[in-house]
Amino acid sequence: MTHQMSWFEASRDLxxxxxVVFCNEWDIFPDVLIPEGMQATVIEQGxxxxxxxxxxxxxxxxxxxxxAEWEGNVHLxxxxxxxxxxxxxxxxxxxxxxxx
Numbered sequence: 001m002t003h004q005m006s007w008f009e010a011s012r013d014l015x016x017x018x019x020v021v022f023c024n025e026w027d028i029f030p031d032v033l034i035p036e037g038m039q040a041t042v043i044e045q046g047x048x049x050x051x052x053x054x055x056x057x058x059x060x061x062x063x064x065x066x067x068a069e070w071e072g073n074v075h076l077x078x079x080x081x082x083x084x085x086x087x088x089x090x091x092x093x094x095x096x097x098x099x100x
Contacts, residue, residue, distance in 0.1 A: 001061065002021060002023065002034065002098035002099070002100070003098055003099070003100050004023040004024075004094050004096075004097070005094070005097055005098060005099065006091065006092050006094055006095060007047065007078040007092070007093060007094075007095045008022050008086055008091040008092060008093045009095075010047060010054060010095045010097060011045075011047035011048050011054075011091070012094070013099065014042050014045055014047075014054065014097075014099065015042065015045050016042050016043060017041065017042060017086065018041070018042040018099060019034075019039060019040075019042075019099070019100035020039070020040050020041075020042060020056060020097045020098065020099055020100060021037060021038065021039045021040075021097065021098050021100050022034055022035070022036055022037065022038045022039075022040070022096050022097060023036065023068055023094075023097065023098050024036055024094075024096045026074065026076070026096045028067075028074065031066055031067070032063060032066045032067065034058065034063065034074060034085055034096075038047060038059070038060060038063070039057050039058070039059045039100060040056035040057055040058045040059060041048060041056060041057050041059075042055070042056050042072065043055040043056060043057050043073055044073075047077075047078075051073050052057075052077050053077045054075070054076045054077070054097075055073045055074070055075050055076075056073060056074050056076065056097075057073050057074075058072075058073055058074060074094065075098055076095065077096070078091060078093065078095070079093070080091035
């Protein structure tokens with residue numbers, strides 16, 4: 001069984017080239033819904049940077065085509081707090097990913 005990572009764990013433990021799996025669907029509205037179970041490769045680890053974004057490339061070529069505007073990648077970030085507009089409260093929340 002895979003361990004669904006928190007955003008903090010993803011920021012600490014994932015690096016470019018690592019393999020991940022989506023534990024939950026990830027909605028990129030209105031373009032596509034990344035299905036649960038989709039595997040991907042970490043392309044850029046930027047969760048600890050100013051933009052707080054992790055980029056992964058799904059294995060599915062059709063999804064990569066739909067995501068062509070973003071070079072075939074999915075860009076993930078912890079959710080913003082509705083009240084403060086920052087991400088600090090979300091770091092312990094589950095991300096949609098587990099390391100393969």
